[in-house]
Amino acid sequence: MSRKDEYYNRAKQEGYRTRAAYKLKQLDRGADLLSHGDTVVDLGAAPGGWLQVAAEEVGETGTVVGVDFQRIRELDHSAIETIKGDMTEERTKDSLSETIGEGGADLVISDMAPNMTGEYDLDHARSVHLARQAFGVAEDVLATDGDLVTKVFQGQDLDALREEIEDGFQYVQTMNPAASRDSSSEVYLVGKHRLTAPISVGETRDVEIVDVGEEGDGVADIDGFTVFVPDTTTGDTVEVEITDIKPSFAFAERVD
Numbered sequence: 001m002s003r004k005d006e007y008y009n010r011a012k013q014e015g016y017r018t019r020a021a022y023k024l025k026q027l028d029r030g031a032d033l034l035s036h037g038d039t040v041v042d043l044g045a046a047p048g049g050w051l052q053v054a055a056e057e058v059g060e061t062g063t064v065v066g067v068d069f070q071r072i073r074e075l076d077h078s079a080i081e082t083i084k085g086d087m088t089e090e091r092t093k094d095s096l097s098e099t100i101g102e103g104g105a106d107l108v109i110s111d112m113a114p115n116m117t118g119e120y121d122l123d124h125a126r127s128v129h130l131a132r133q134a135f136g137v138a139e140d141v142l143a144t145d146g147d148l149v150t151k152v153f154q155g156q157d158l159d160a161l162r163e164e165i166e167d168g169f170q171y172v173q174t175m176n177p178a179a180s181r182d183s184s185s186e187v188y189l190v191g192k193h194r195l196t197a198p199i200s201v202g203e204t205r206d207v208e209i210v211d212v213g214e215e216g217d218g219v220a221d222i223d224g225f226t227v228f229v230p231d232t233t234t235g236d237t238v239e240v241e242i243t244d245i246k247p248s249f250a251f252a253e254r255v256d
């Protein structure tokens with residue numbers, strides 16, 4: 001039996017609306033994406049296979065908001081809400097941000113795909129455009145430390161897209177779930193741990209060391225963000241270069 005039949009038949013037997021449901025399960029297994037109680041945004045959610053998987057994982061206390069310009073037939077799970085709209089339009093993005101609210105989302109997943117023309121470069125460019133929309137949504141609604149998954153077709157702009165996403169996350173993985181069709185050029189870019197620090201790697205700042213951390217590094221506060229600086233102590237004023245950024249703190253080195 002081909003892989004296509006295997007996942008198609010499993011989806012039928014196990015009650016999932018799409019074979020794509022298994023892609024999300026495999027991505028989740030590989031990158032630890034879905035947790036109980038999470039708020040998840042699912043872009044290009046119709047007909048609802050990913051919504052079903054996400055809702056199972058977040059449980060009754062979680063929320064999964066699915067967006068598509070196609071109608072999503074109602075699903076029997078209290079965690080699921082849907083919005084009908086085009087993710088390239090501002091009004092859909094606004095209504096999504098409003099639905100998610102101040103607390104932000106833990107995960108943005110996008111399986112959006114353009115209507116295929118069969119012209120490889122054009123289909124690639126349109127899928128990169130949709131993936132950029134997903135990254136934009138992630139920048140708007142993801143809480144610090146949240147994750148992003150976006151489908152994209154391989155091609156000349158893939159590396160540039162990956163670099164853009166790398167700026168917003170601690171690291172990015174390119175994943176190719178087994179449930180993707182053998183013939184498909186799709187991959188999934190997975191951004192882990194969204195960064196919202198007010199500083200970037202390579203930047204230099206004059207800082208005052210206000211404390212010493214448990215590991216013995218000096219602690220500076222840059223616009224409310226904690227930065228550890230080795231070889232300093234409380235009361236020092238030093239020029240530092242930011243060397244590594246994590247979701248809730250960063251490391252820097254003295255440059256003087």
Ligand SMILES: C[S@@+](CC[C@H](N)C(=O)[O-])C[C@H]1O[C@@H](n2cnc3c(N)ncnc32)[C@H](O)[C@@H]1O
Pocket residue numbers: 017018020021043044045046047048049050051067068069070085086087088111112113114130
């Ligand atoms: C491969 S399907 C998603 C399948 C889904 N993950 C599932 O498991 O049921 C891609 C979806 O992206 C949607 N889509 C494409 N472009 C979109 C856009 N600009 N805004 C909203 N949805 C879009 C399509 O309507 C289609 O339903």
